[in-house]
Amino acid sequence: MGPRAPGDVADILNVLGLPGMTNAERITTGWGGTAIWRMEREGRTEALRIFPAGAHEARDREVAAMAAALTGGVPAPEVVPAKSHPTHPAIVTTWCPGRTIAESLATAPWRARALGAAMGRTQARLHRVVAPEIVRRRSPDWVAWAGSDEDALGDRVRALPLRPDALLHLDFHPANVLVEDGRVTGVVDWENTRAGDPRADVARTASILWLARQSPELPRWSRPVLRLLETGWRQGYRHEARAGHETGRVTDMPLFDAWACAAMISDLTPKVGMPGVWIRPEDLDDLRQRLARFKRRAGL
Ligand SMILES: Nc1ncnc2c1ncn2[C@@H]1O[C@H](COP(=O)(O)OP(=O)(O)OP(=O)(O)O)[C@@H](O)[C@H]1O
Numbered sequence: 001m002g003p004r005a006p007g008d009v010a011d012i013l014n015v016l017g018l019p020g021m022t023n024a025e026r027i028t029t030g031w032g033g034t035a036i037w038r039m040e041r042e043g044r045t046e047a048l049r050i051f052p053a054g055a056h057e058a059r060d061r062e063v064a065a066m067a068a069a070l071t072g073g074v075p076a077p078e079v080v081p082a083k084s085h086p087t088h089p090a091i092v093t094t095w096c097p098g099r100t101i102a103e104s105l106a107t108a109p110w111r112a113r114a115l116g117a118a119m120g121r122t123q124a125r126l127h128r129v130v131a132p133e134i135v136r137r138r139s140p141d142w143v144a145w146a147g148s149d150e151d152a153l154g155d156r157v158r159a160l161p162l163r164p165d166a167l168l169h170l171d172f173h174p175a176n177v178l179v180e181d182g183r184v185t186g187v188v189d190w191e192n193t194r195a196g197d198p199r200a201d202v203a204r205t206a207s208i209l210w211l212a213r214q215s216p217e218l219p220r221w222s223r224p225v226l227r228l229l230e231t232g233w234r235q236g237y238r239h240e241a242r243a244g245h246e247t248g249r250v251t252d253m254p255l256f257d258a259w260a261c262a263a264m265i266s267d268l269t270p271k272v273g274m275p276g277v278w279i280r281p282e283d284l285d286d287l288r289q290r291l292a293r294f295k296r297r298a299g300l
């Protein structure tokens with residue numbers, strides 16, 4: 001997907017009106033739908049995100065989400081103004097300094113709790129931001145992400161008093177949050193952004209942290225480290241949410257946790273066996289068991 005060679009990247013940049021790239025390196029994870037390049041241009045390090053053909057709305061949504069986050073005091077990449085590309089919607093942004101929380105955990109595991117707290121505080125701040133119109137337009141039904149097999153669960157979530165307009169990231173995890181000297185320098189990867197109730201984003205992060213602990217690629221020592229990170233994340237989130245007087249919003253979590261499990265099942269089922277994706281059929285079974293547990297707790 002997307003251009004494969006730095007020469008193709010240079011062609012795209014020329015159309016965007018952003019020439020001068022001297023070095024481009026493809027960053028591949030295999031999970032997302034966007035091609036990410038790290039590049040040098042005019043003495044600066046920048047990120048180039050190339051979207052699937054025709055995904056102009058997705059591009060504009062990510063631009064708006066990052067701008068809204070920045071305005072709301074949440075660090076995010078700054079978008080470099082550019083012309084539109086007719087076939088390859090793309091964004092050039094600043095490259096945020098530091099490294100991801102995931103990378104920091106590997107070299108400084110003893111900082112897991114503090115890193116988690118920084119991550120949680122940033123997410124709570126994000127949830128104070130009102131989603132821009134183009135993000136809200138996508139989201140009248142974020143609940144439907146749980147899939148059509150989960151109508152009863154969806155109906156229960158929809159029946160709750162929900163906040164409709166908070167800016168949600170929905171992929172807020174340690175590989176998408178950059179830190180330097182203990183401070184968050186950027187939240188990246190806004191592909192899933194939607195408007196909705198903050199509890200959905202909290203449940204989504206919890207389910208991603210749970211999934212990360214299942215990975216067969218994970219060294220044994222890192223499971224307790226991920227648990228510490230999660231403890232710090234929950235504390236940091238709660239602390240910052242309280243500081244913003246957002247109390248009484250942590251009710252009904254089993255329903256949101258069930259929703260996040262169901263969303264993850266529908267998201268990952270087609271990805272099993274794809275290059276770079278470690279998810280095995282037995283991991284989906286574990287997820288289904290987790291979903292069943294949360295449903296029971298929610299009285300479903
Ligand atoms: N603007 C940026 N500044 C610093 N690092 C970045 C930036 N954009 C991307 N990265 C780095 O590249 C990695 C991959 O980028 P990104 O998370 O956007 O795509 P992805 O992981 O392929 O998507 P997905 O999480 O959906 O699989 C990030 O984890 C981060 O390390």
Ligand SMILES: [Mg+2]
Nearest residue numbers: 175176188189
């Ligand atoms: Mg990512």
